[in-house]
Amino acid sequence: MNIPVYLDYNATTPVAAEVLEAMLPYLAERFGNPSSSHPYGRKAAEAVGAARASVALLLGAAAGEIVFTGCATEANNLALLGVARALAGEKRHLVVSAVEHPAVIEPALYLQSEGWDLSVIPVDAYGRVDPADIAAALRADTALVSIMHANNEVGTIQPIAEIAAITKARGVLLHTDAAQSAGKIPLDVDALGVDLLTLAGHKFFAPKGVGALYVRTGTPIAPIQFGAGQEQGLRPGTENVPQMVGLGAAARLARERLPAATEKLRSLRDALHQRLMAAVPGLILNGHPTERLPNTLHVSFPGIVGRELLSRIDGRVAASVGSACHSDTDAVSGVLAAMGCDASRAAGAVRLSVGWMTTPEEIEAAAAALSEGVNGLLRRRR
Numbered sequence: 459m460n461i462p463v464y465l466d467y468n469a470t471t472p473v474a475a476e477v478l479e480a481m482l483p484y485l486a487e488r489f490g491n492p493s494s495s496h497p498y499g500r501k502a503a504e505a506v507g508a509a510r511a512s513v514a515l516l517l518g519a520a521a522g523e524i525v526f527t528g529c530a531t532e533a534n535n536l537a538l539l540g541v542a543r544a545l546a547g548e549k550r551h552l553v554v555s556a557v558e559h560p561a562v563i564e565p566a567l568y569l570q571s572e573g574w575d576l577s578v579i580p581v582d583a584y585g586r587v588d589p590a591d592i593a594a595a596l597r598a599d600t601a602l603v604s605i606m607h608a609n610n611e612v613g614t615i616q617p618i619a620e621i622a623a624i625t626k627a628r629g630v631l632l633h634t635d636a637a638q639s640a641g642k643i644p645l646d647v648d649a650l651g652v653d654l655l656t657l658a659g660h661k662f663f664a665p666k667g668v669g670a671l672y673v674r675t676g677t678p679i680a681p682i683q684f685g686a687g688q689e690q691g692l693r694p695g696t697e698n699v700p701q702m703v704g705l706g707a708a709a710r711l712a713r714e715r716l717p718a719a720t721e722k723l724r725s726l727r728d729a730l731h732q733r734l735m736a737a738v739p740g741l742i743l744n745g746h747p748t749e750r751l752p753n754t755l756h757v758s759f760p761g762i763v764g765r766e767l768l769s770r771i772d773g774r775v776a777a778s779v780g781s782a783c784h785s786d787t788d789a790v791s792g793v794l795a796a797m798g799c800d801a802s803r804a805a806g807a808v809r810l811s812v813g814w815m816t817t818p819e820e821i822e823a824a825a826a827a828l829s830e831g832v833n834g835l836l837r838r839r840r
């Protein structure tokens with residue numbers, strides 16, 4: 459059986475061998491509870507501490523500013539609901555962009571249903587927010603602005619540092635969902651100027667089921683779950699030691715591979731783009747031409763339905779239409795709609811995302827499969 463070329467690294471990544479190796483002892487003999495004061499517990503607590511320090515180092519943060527969570531969705535919920543709970547009474551307004559992941563939009567809408575005002579900032583045709591629109595939306599009672607670092611569908615990178623300069627000057631907190639940028643481009647919380655930042659382990663070679671929220675020291679945030687006080691009371695529950703160790707190992711790998719990895723991803727991605735442009739007349743690039751994740755190629759094939767194309771070459775290429783987290787419907791992607799894409803361009807869209815282990819041979823095979831698939835579908839129409 460042919461193994462399809464995996465070009466869906468924005469949906470999820472495999473667990474890196476080094477990450478698995480680091481985790482295994484914590485699923486076996488090093489099983490202690492970090493809260494226990496005997497050697498089993500101390501070993502587990504040390505491992506969690508080392509993992510926290512490693513994640514912090516990836517972000518230019520202090521270890522005490524990292525809260526481990528179960529996923530990026532949970533980190534985003536903690537950021538939005540936690541800040542809202544902490545500032546309720548003083549503030550009642552939130553700002554998000556029109557292209558946020560549901561893991562930000564949904565908690566924001568939930569807060570709106572509780573009486574918070576919500577401003578949703580539009581994006582341009584490349585999926586970028588204009589910082590001036592954020593400045594115009596801020597109010598005296600704005601608690602938090604949440605703008606993703608990089609978009610999961612088209613890969614557009616937002617001008618977070620420029621937005622941070624505005625929010626900081628107005629005394630408003632800034633959260634960024636960096637689930638897609640971690641491990642692909644360098645991340646530094648001070649250079650970005652953010653107060654809170656979300657990570658997802660399974661987008662950069664750690665397992666599914668672990669994420670983290672960076673919380674700058676002094677940021678007002680209240681717990682949204684209650685228990686025995688682990689993770690500074692912000693994510694109580696006995697620590698998932700193997701997963702935390704896995705996230706720490708993935709952060710170390712990302713540190714070692716960046717920034718060289720960025721260039722490798724970009725060159726594989728651009729080779730795929732060039733091959734497709736040569737083979738498919740009228741191919742349209744979605745997302746920003748330069749301010750974009752180096753691994754992400756989101757294109758619209760003219761006269762083609764993306765879903766039909768991917769199903770035709772299902773055994774040869776594994777990719778997504780729109781975003782894998784919610785791509786099982788035929789509705790036009792909210793991100794493409796926000797960018798003003800018409801229905802046929804949106805229908806023809808496919809997201810191709812490469813990873814560290816993608817090879818030039820895979821790029822060649824995927825480009826051939828995609829162009830043959832397009833030609834086959836066009837012939838059928840004629």
Ligand code: PLP
Nearest residue numbers: 529530531559561610637658783
């Ligand atoms: N935020 C972004 C930008 C994402 O791409 C994703 C997943 O695709 C998430 C949040 C949610 O991640 P998880 O499903 O791991 O919670």
